[in-house]
Amino acid sequence: MSETDFQNLPYLLAVVKESLRLHPATPLMLPHKASASVKVGGYNIPKGADVTVNVWAIARNPDVWSNPQEYRPERFLEKSIDIKGGDFRVLPFGAGRRACPGAQLGINLVASMIGHLLHHFEWSLPEGTMPEDVDMTESPGIVTFMSMPLQAVAKPRLDKEELYNRVPVEM
Numbered sequence: 610m611s612e613t614d615f616q617n618l619p620y621l622l623a624v625v626k627e628s629l630r631l632h633p634a635t636p637l638m639l640p641h642k643a644s645a646s647v648k649v650g651g652y653n654i655p656k657g658a659d660v661t662v663n664v665w666a667i668a669r670n671p672d673v674w675s676n677p678q679e680y681r682p683e684r685f686l687e688k689s690i691d692i693k694g695g696d697f698r699v700l701p702f703g704a705g706r707r708a709c710p711g712a713q714l715g716i717n718l719v720a721s722m723i724g725h726l727l728h729h730f731e732w733s734l735p736e737g738t739m740p741e742d743v744d745m746t747e748s749p750g751i752v753t754f755m756s757m758p759l760q761a762v763a764k765p766r767l768d769k770e771e772l773y774n775r776v777p778v779e780m
């Protein structure tokens with residue numbers, strides 16, 4: 610990945626999608642009650658059962674993703690892959706009637722936030738830390754957290770100091 614890659618909007622969106630594939634905010638989705646008795650993969654799911662879907666594992670399934678553990682945004686440029694519930698291989702926003710209604714806004718907000726962070730700062734790792742030392746594993750839970758918090762050094766890259774002042778916001 611280079612700086613120019615991030616100036617390319619389709620690439621930036623592919624970065625967001627690949628990040629949500631590997632690190633969905635809710636790895637087990639929200640629990641839902643089965644509205645009818647069904648058989649899935651040979652298992653009987655009775656009506657009313659609490660169902661959680663391991664979207665984290667689905668998005669890393671080697672049967673449907675090539676090199677699933679590899680972080681490679683290009684996979685979303687090579688093929689059009691829907692991440693808003695239309696493609697069951699990647700479901701960071703759920704699917705069906707209770708899927709996230711803010712999915713497109715969420716994708717745009719994350720892309721905009723990454724764009725701002727890259728535009729305003731030069732990023733590096735703390736001295737002595739190599740890229741391969743960054744631990745991207747998550748601690749298991751309902752919501753995704755990194756096992757080891759990321760440490761990164763942000764250096765302002767724009768010459769207008771006032772751009773970095775805190776702006777009070779009235780709500």
Ligand code: HEM
Nearest residue numbers: 634635639701702703704707708709710711712714715716
């Ligand atoms: C990257 C950002 C976001 C992620 C990863 C995300 C993810 C999710 C997930 C996984 C669900 C549960 C879907 C299910 O139960 O099947 C959900 C539900 C929901 N999300 Fe989001 N969301 C994001 C942003 C937003 C935004 C920006 C809004 C509103 C402006 C929003 C509003 C909602 C609402 C209202 C529900 C409940 C829908 C229902 O229960 O019928 N989300 N979201």
